[in-house]
Amino acid sequence: MSIPVYEIYALKYGGPYNRPAAIVRWLQDMDQTTTVNYYIFAIVGGDGPIIVDCGCSPKLAEERKLGNYVNPGEVLKRINIDIGSVKHVVVSHIHFDHVSGIELFPSAKFYVQEKEYNFWIKNPIAQRRPFLLPTDPAANAFLKKLEGTERLSLIRGKKKILPGIELMIAPGHTLGLQVTAVNTAKGTAIVGSDVAHTFFSYETDIPSSYIMDMVSWVKSYDKVRAKASSPDLLFPGHDIKLMENFPRVAEDITRLA
Ligand SMILES: [Zn+2]
Numbered sequence: 001m002s003i004p005v006y007e008i009y010a011l012k013y014g015g016p017y018n019r020p021a022a023i024v025r026w027l028q029d030m031d032q033t034t035t036v037n038y039y040i041f042a043i044v045g046g047d048g049p050i051i052v053d054c055g056c057s058p059k060l061a062e063e064r065k066l067g068n069y070v071n072p073g074e075v076l077k078r079i080n081i082d083i084g085s086v087k088h089v090v091v092s093h094i095h096f097d098h099v100s101g102i103e104l105f106p107s108a109k110f111y112v113q114e115k116e117y118n119f120w121i122k123n124p125i126a127q128r129r130p131f132l133l134p135t136d137p138a139a140n141a142f143l144k145k146l147e148g149t150e151r152l153s154l155i156r157g158k159k160k161i162l163p164g165i166e167l168m169i170a171p172g173h174t175l176g177l178q179v180t181a182v183n184t185a186k187g188t189a190i191v192g193s194d195v196a197h198t199f200f201s202y203e204t205d206i207p208s209s210y211i212m213d214m215v216s217w218v219k220s221y222d223k224v225r226a227k228a229s230s231p232d233l234l235f236p237g238h239d240i241k242l243m244e245n246f247p248r249v250a251e252d253i254t255r256l257a
């Protein structure tokens with residue numbers, strides 16, 4: 001059986017947001033600002049679509065006053081994906097902007113690294129204030145309810161979840177962040193989520209300021225670079241260039257590969 005060739009789409013559901021540049025370029029350019037977007041990603045082909053990340057729930061988006069927020073279900077509709085029938089959702093890591101919308105996917109199986117799950121859902125340290133800042137308690141409670149059911153797949157390190165779709169742990173930003181390696185027409189591409197918030201990190205080795213383990217983070221760059229067929233197939237989690245430098249297929253949606 002031949003391995004399916006997939007297409008990858010970036011879908012903006014929030015932003016643009018102005019941020020201090022030092023947040024996405026670790027302790028660099030303290031006096032400058034930068035702009036980021038919030039995204040989910042759709043991998044289309046084979047038995048897909050496979051969606052990477054859930055976006056934010058409407059309730060939390062309102063609480064956190066996310067400007068230009070669009071319900072991820074509405075964004076997916078623009079490329080004819082019905083959120084109600086999505087079967088596969090990769091949760092890159094358990095921060096609100098990536099997991100809060102989990103309940104918007106009623107038919108999906110969620111793939112989460114076991115290490116990530118154990119920290120955010122089971123470790124009491126995750127209830128301390130620095131870790132609560134990027135947390136959506138409702139999403140975490142929902143994940144906890146799914147444990148032991150067939151809707152939650154806890155991954156240990158590396159796993160092919162479908163032909164041409166492989167998950168790999170790439171810690172640093174969080175303890176169990178995972179990237180998705182995808183077979184595309186151009187070779188293996190990495191939907192990296194926040195292993196790099198912007199292309200700058202892949203280009204320079206300098207991560208964002210949101211660090212849980214810096215040593216692991218640098219090793220994760222080596223790991224994903226070795227996995228991608230070329231450097232231009234490494235896609236970050238929040239860069240506005242994902243909208244600007246790729247062909248637009250619908251409002252706030254581009255095709256990356
Ligand atoms: Zn993020």
